[in-house]
Structure formats: structure tokens, C-alpha cells
Amino acid sequence: MAEWVPVGDGFVEADVIRWKEGVFERKGPRQGRVMRIGERLVIAEVISEADEEGWVYLLIRSCEVISAKPGKVVEALPIGKEVKRKRRTVARGNAERLLWSDESARAVVASRFLGNRKPVPPTPKGEG
Secondary structure, eight states: OOOEEEOTTOOOTTOEEEEEEEEEEEESGGGOEEEEEEEEEEEEEEEEOOOTTOEEEEEEEEEEEEEEOTTOOOOOOOTTOEEEEEHHHHHHTTOEEEOOSSHHHHHHHHOTTTTSOOOOOOOOTTOO
8 A cells, every 4th residue: 555654845856746736727807816726636756856946847647636616627637747846836735755665765865965966077187
């Protein structure tokens, strides 16, 4: 059985996460007013961690509509679609992650000292 644990914004590349997100519709003159029309539960795999601007790239694994206002249509995200969301937006939706079969492997990937290092380009001779 799949076991989900709260993660907030502490997810890493290769995690499978789920969160609730609101669905909005622009309304009014010049589309200035925004109205919440529903909510959906999204399950996605993290393709890449947040960039400098806070965007996380995700691959949709499952999506279901939780609620919709009467007369409004809320569409589920298509499975297999790549999307991007702000890290804080996902965290705000009570994000949970699916436990890995080997959590020690995840610990290596999540470690900023072991698996999650950004490679440093070699310094040419005479410049270091």
C-alpha cells in the first residue's frame, strides 16, 4: 500500500508528490477579477528542483477534480503532461510525498553533501 508523508516544500528531484490546488477563472471587464471555481488533487513526479525563480518542473501522474462550483467546468490535468509550479504554491497545497522503497537512497539524493551537488567546472591550470 502506498504511504504518503507530509513534505511541505522539502521535496527533491525524483519524488512523487501530491497536493491540492485551486482552479481559477478570470472574469469581469478586461479579465481583471479572478474567481475560484474549484479544486483538484494532483499527483506528479518532480522532474527538476526549483530554479533561481522558484519554479519546479513536474510530470503529471494523476489528477482528479475534487470540487467545482455549480455550472462551472474544472478540467483535470492530462496524465503525462509536463507542468511548472512555484515551490511555495505546491507547499501551500499541503504537499505530501510518496515514500521511496529505499528511503536511504532518497537520503543520498536529498543530501546537499552527497547526491544533490551541482558540479563545479574544472579550473584551468594556472588560474587556481
